[in-house]
């Protein structure tokens with residue numbers, strides 16, 4: 001599990017953005033995580049309290065939006081869910097181009 | 113109480129790392145220093161491969177090693193015996209290296225005059241694949257006991273590597289590793305990958321690997 005080290009980096013980036021915008025407090029941060037990203041939302045939530053310990057994010061609410069993993073079939077061109085269909089298009093082909101799902105984005109911060 | 117403001121950031125969290133990695137790659141190119149990121153599961157033979165490689169090449173180029181496999185200095189001491197420069201990174205239980213750690217390694221090692229440097233990454237086939245270390249090229253080792261279906265289980269790793277060493281071929285007869293099938297799986301993910309079967313322990317089959325390194329070192333200075 002590598003979420004802690006990664007979330008410590010996220011906290012640093014948020015603190016920097018908060019300072020740039022003269023924030024007194026960070027009320028909430030919103031992350032977007034792809035379904036097949038290298039971080040797992042459940043673990044991100046679990047390590048968040050440790051990552052914000054002794055930082056200006058100690059009382060910040062964490063919100064996570066999940067981005068579905070979609071692929072385009074290289075045979076028939078249809079866009080399908082890589083996760084629910086296990087990487088296999090309804091036409092039977094397993095060759096696809098990945099479109100979404102590996103995102104890990106700091107979407108917004110809410111400050112006061 | 114002051115009003116809450118929403119600040120849109122919309123920035124990939126890895127962008128910072130990718131930027132740093134790109135800077136490192138440029139700097140290495142300007143120094144003519146080839147940095148290889150070496151990855152594998154624990155025990156596939158990274159350290160053994162490094163020792164055999166160093167022993168063969170240290171007479172023709174200046175080599176340095178950044179050790180990060182685990183926090184202990186066992187691997188670093190093994191490398192130290194070969195007489196090349198080595199530094200142990202303290203990764204604090206992390207499961208992958210990132211560009212910042214590479215930067216620390218480069219600074220600690222004093223790379224002036226080096227031609228070839230290797231980052232022995234942390235033993236793990238999942239996390240290191242997702243993080244650009246700033247290395248010039250990426251290689252991974254898979255060993256015969258691990259089985260030929262690894263590319264099916266860890267496709268992300270095979271997307272980022274340039275060379276795959278298939279190690280411990282001296283133990284081929286005891287396992288059902290199918291090299292042709294393995295090659296087919298790998299090339300389905302990435303047809304560019306060069307696959308080199310070796311026995312690191314006996315320094316066998318390693319000539320194509322040495323040649324690949326020589327070529328990369330020369331290219332980096334071109």
Ligand SMILES: Nc1nc2c(ncn2[C@@H]2O[C@H](COP(=O)(O)OP(=O)(O)O)[C@@H](O)[C@H]2O)c(=O)[nH]1
Nearest residue numbers: 154155156157158159160279280283311312313
């Ligand atoms: N039979 C055999 N054993 C090997 C070979 N290369 C490495 N080993 C053994 O595999 C174990 C792990 O090797 P090591 O280099 O420490 O792996 P690392 O964890 O990836 O650095 C050691 O006991 C080595 O002696 C090989 O080519 N053949």
Ligand SMILES: [Mg+2]
Nearest residue numbers: 158159181187
């Ligand atoms: Mg090792």
Ligand SMILES: [Zn+2]
Nearest residue numbers: 073076089091
């Ligand atoms: Zn299809």
